[in-house]
Amino acid sequence: MNVRVLIPAAGAGRRMGGGINKQYLELAGQPILARTLEVFEQHPLIDSILMIVSPAEIAFCTEEIVVPGNYRKVAAVIAGGLERQDSVYCGLQACNADDDDLILIHDGARPLVSCEIIDRVIATAQQHGACLTAVPVKDTVKSVHKGCVVDTLDRTTLWLAQTPQAFRYDLIRAAYDRAAALGLRGTDDAQLVELAGFTVRVVQGDYRNLKITTPEDLPVAEQLLAAEKKVGA
Amino acid sequence: MNVRVLIPAAGAGRRMGGGINKQYLELAGQPILARTLEVFEQHPLIDSILMIVSPAEIAFCTEEIVVPGNYRKVAAVIAGGLERQDSVYCGLQACNADDDDLILIHDGARPLVSCEIIDRVIATAQQHGACLTAVPVKDTVKSVHKGCVVDTLDRTTLWLAQTPQAFRYDLIRAAYDRAAALGLRGTDDAQLVELAGFTVRVVQGDYRNLKITTPEDLPVAEQLLAAEKKVGA
Numbered sequence: 213m214n215v216r217v218l219i220p221a222a223g224a225g226r227r228m229g230g231g232i233n234k235q236y237l238e239l240a241g242q243p244i245l246a247r248t249l250e251v252f253e254q255h256p257l258i259d260s261i262l263m264i265v266s267p268a269e270i271a272f273c274t275e276e277i278v279v280p281g282n283y284r285k286v287a288a289v290i291a292g293g294l295e296r297q298d299s300v301y302c303g304l305q306a307c308n309a310d311d312d313d314l315i316l317i318h319d320g321a322r323p324l325v326s327c328e329i330i331d332r333v334i335a336t337a338q339q340h341g342a343c344l345t346a347v348p349v350k351d352t353v354k355s356v357h358k359g360c361v362v363d364t365l366d367r368t369t370l371w372l373a374q375t376p377q378a379f380r381y382d383l384i385r386a387a388y389d390r391a392a393a394l395g396l397r398g399t400d401d402a403q404l405v406e407l408a409g410f411t412v413r414v415v416q417g418d419y420r421n422l423k424i425t426t427p428e429d430l431p432v433a434e435q436l437l438a439a440e441k442k443v444g445a
Numbered sequence: 446m447n448v449r450v451l452i453p454a455a456g457a458g459r460r461m462g463g464g465i466n467k468q469y470l471e472l473a474g475q476p477i478l479a480r481t482l483e484v485f486e487q488h489p490l491i492d493s494i495l496m497i498v499s500p501a502e503i504a505f506c507t508e509e510i511v512v513p514g515n516y517r518k519v520a521a522v523i524a525g526g527l528e529r530q531d532s533v534y535c536g537l538q539a540c541n542a543d544d545d546d547l548i549l550i551h552d553g554a555r556p557l558v559s560c561e562i563i564d565r566v567i568a569t570a571q572q573h574g575a576c577l578t579a580v581p582v583k584d585t586v587k588s589v590h591k592g593c594v595v596d597t598l599d600r601t602t603l604w605l606a607q608t609p610q611a612f613r614y615d616l617i618r619a620a621y622d623r624a625a626a627l628g629l630r631g632t633d634d635a636q637l638v639e640l641a642g643f644t645v646r647v648v649q650g651d652y653r654n655l656k657i658t659t660p661e662d663l664p665v666a667e668q669l670l671a672a673e674k675k676v677g678a
Contacts, residue, residue, distance in 0.1 A: 344594070346587060350658055351605040352633040353586070354579060354647065361577070361645040362602075364636040369595075373585040400585040403597040412594040414587065420661055425583055428653055428669065435668035436661065 214259040214313045215334060217252050217376075218303040221245055221273070221320030222266040222292035233269065234424055235320045236276075240437050244424055246277050247323035253283045255330050258316075261285045262307050264292040264299040300401060301388050304381075311382035314338060317401050318376040321424045324436055330376060332415040337378035342410055344378075344402045345417035346371035374417045377401045383410055447492040447546045448567060450485050450609070451536040454478055454506070454553030455499040455525035466502065467657055468553045469509075473670050477657055479510050480556035486516045488563050491549075494518045495540050497525040497532040533634060534621050537614075544615035547571060550634050551609040554657045557669055563609060565648040570611035575643050577611075577635045578650035579604035607650045610634045616643055 221235045235245040252258045263286060265273045274289050290306050292299025300317055309315065314337055318325065329345050336343040349370040355363040377400065379387075384401065387408040391398065398404040402412045420436045422429060454468045468478040485491045496519060498506045507522045523539050525532025533550055542548060547570055551558065562578050569576040582603040588596040610633065612620075617634065620641040624631065631637040635645045653669045655662060 344587075346589070349586070349605075351607070351656070352636070353582070354577075354604045354606050354635075355602050356579070356604045356647050357602060359647055361635060361639055361647060364606075364632060364639060365603075367632060369588050369590060370598075371587045371589045372582075373587050373597075399597060399600060402587075402594060403585070406594055406597060414589050414592055414594060419659065423584070426652065428672070431668045431672045432665045435664045439661070439664045 214309070215257050215316065216307055216309055216313055217258055217261045217316045217318060218264060218300060218307065219248065219252075219261060219318055219320050220264045220292060220296050220299040220303065222264060222269070222296070222299045233266075236272075237424075237430065239323060239424075239430065240434050243277060244323050245273070245320045246281050248318070248320050248325070249277070249281060249283050249286065251323070251325055251327070251330070252318070253281075253285050255327055257330070257334055258285060260287045262287055262303050263289045263320075264303045265289060267291040297391070297397060297404075301392060304385055304388050309381040311380070313381040314378055315381050315384050316376040316378045317384075319423055322375055322421055323424070324433060324440075325376065325421050326418060329415075329417055329421060333376050333378040336413050336415050337380065340411070340413050341380045341383050342378070342402065342405050343413035343415055344373055344400070345376060345421070346373045346414050347417045347419050348372075371414060373400050373402065374421050374423070375400075379405060447542070448490050448549065449540055449542055449546055450491055450494045450549045450551060451497060451533060451540065452481065452485075452494060452551055452553050453497045453525060453529050453532040453536065455497060455502070455529070455532045466499075469505075470657075470663065472556060472657075472663065473667050476510055477556050478506070478553045479514050481551070481553050481558070482510070482514060482516050482519065484556070484558055484560070484563070485551070486514075486518050488560055490563070490567055491518060493520045495520055495536050496522045496553075497536045498522060500524040530624075530630060530637075534625060537618055537621050542614040544613070546614045547611055548614050548617050549609040549611045550617075552656055555608055555654055556657070557666060557673075558609065558654050559651060562648075562650055562654060566609050566611040569646050569648050570613065573644070573646050574613045574616050575611070575635065575638050576646035576648055577606050577633070578609060578654070579606045579647050580650045580652050581605075604647060606633050606635065607654050607656070608633075612638060
C-alpha cells in the first residue's frame with residue numbers, strides 16, 4: 213500500500229487579480245507551491261507526489277520549483293484540465309495506483325497544512341476509505357437570495373471543508389469515473405464520493421490551514437507562518 | 446433621526462483561553478475594544494455609542510478605555526447580561542431611542558470594520574429598515590453528523606454574517622421584545638428580526654472585518670492592520 217499525493221495547481225488565480233497563478237507568488241521568500249511541496253516531501257508516510265499544472269506551466273513548474281527544491285518524492289509534473297475537477301481526474305488516471313493505495317488530494321494554494329493533519333487524514337482514510345479535514349463554522353451562516361436573507365442556518369452542524377482529502381484509490385477512482393460518465397460537478401473531491409454513495413469521514417482541521425484565494429490572504433498567511441516559526445524556535 | 450451604536454463587549458472570551466476578556470487584549474499596542482470605538486468615534490454619521498459590558502468590568506472599561514481615549518460619543522457604559530443576546534437587549538432598553546432612530550449593533554471584537562461598511566449599512570437600513578453586512582462563503586460547506594458528511598451545501602447562496610447590523614429602532618425593539626416573550630434565541634441580531642417576519646437586506650462586507658475569537662486571530666488581525674496602514678500611508 214502506497215500513499216500518493218495529488219496536488220492540483222493549475223488554478224488561474226482569477227480571484228487574485230493580475231493574471232498571475234497565485235501559487236507561484238512568494239510567501240516569506242519562497243513560492244507558495246514550493247512550501248506546500250516541502251510539507252509532503254518531509255512527511256515520512258508519503259511515498260510519492262504528482263503535480264498537476266496547466267500545460268503551459270509544466271516546464272516552469274519543473275525548472276523553477278521542483279528541481280531547485282530537490283523534491284525527490286515528485287514522481288511527475290503533468291498537464292491538468294480546464295477546472296480543478298478535470299485536473300484531479302487527469303491525476304487519478306495518470307498515477308498508476310493500486311486499488312488499496314491511499315490518494316491524498318491537496319490544494320497547491322494551502323501551504324500551511326500541518327503534519328498532524330496529514331497524519332489524521334491518512335489514519336482515518338486507511339480505516340474508513342474516505343475522509344476530509346474541516347473546521348467548524350465560527351460565523352452565522354445566512355442563505356441569501358436577491359440581496360435578502362432567506363434563512364439563518366443551524367451552524368452547529370456546519371463545517372468548512374479544507375484539504376487534504378484522502379481516499380482509497382478504488383473508491384475515489386470509481387467516484388470520478390461515475391462523475392465523468394454522468395457529467396456531475398462537485399465543489400470538492402469528497403462531494404463526488406458522497407454522490408457515489410460512499411460515507412466520508414470528517415477529521416478536525418486547523419483554521420490556520422487557509423487557502424490563498426484573494427489578495428488579503430497573503431499577508432495573513434505570512435503572519436501565521438511567522439507565528440508558527442516563533443513557537444517552533 | 447439619530448444613529449446610535451450598541452457595542453456588546455461582555456464576552457468572557459472562553460475560546461481565547463486564559464479567562465481574559467479578549468476585547469482588552471492589545472492589537473498593535475492598543476486594546477481591541479479601543480480600536481473598535483475609535484472607528485465609530487471618527488465616523489461622521491454616528492451620533493452616540495452605548496457600551497455593554499459585564500457588571501464587573503464597568504469601572505475598568507470606563508477608566509482604562511473610554512476616559513483615556515477621550516471618546517466623546519460614548520453616552521454610557523452599562524451592564525449586560527449572561528449572553529450576547531441578553532446584553533443587546535439591555536442596550537436596547539437603556540438607549541432611550543426614538544422609533545425612527547437607527548441602531549447599529551457591532552461586536553466589540555471586530556476592530557477592523559471600515560468606514561465604507563458603516564456607510565453601506567446605514568444607507569441600506571435607512572431605506573429598508575434592517576440590514577447586515579456579510580461576505581460570500583469561499584469554502585465548501587459540509588453538513589456533518591457524528592463525524593460523517595451528511596450533505597454538501599450549495600455555497601453559491603451562502604454568506605457569512607458579520608457586524609455591524611443596522612435596524613430601525615421600532616423594528617429591532619419589537620423583534621427583541623418578541624424573542625424575550627417567546628424565549629427565542631438567535632445566533633445573531635438579524636435572526637430575531639427575521640423570526641419576527643421582517644426582511645433583512647444584505648450588504649457586501651469585507652473578509653478583513655474578522656472577529657477576534659480564537660488565539661490565531663490576533664496575529665492575523667495585526668497583519669491586516671499593518672497592511673491597511675501601508676496602503677493608507
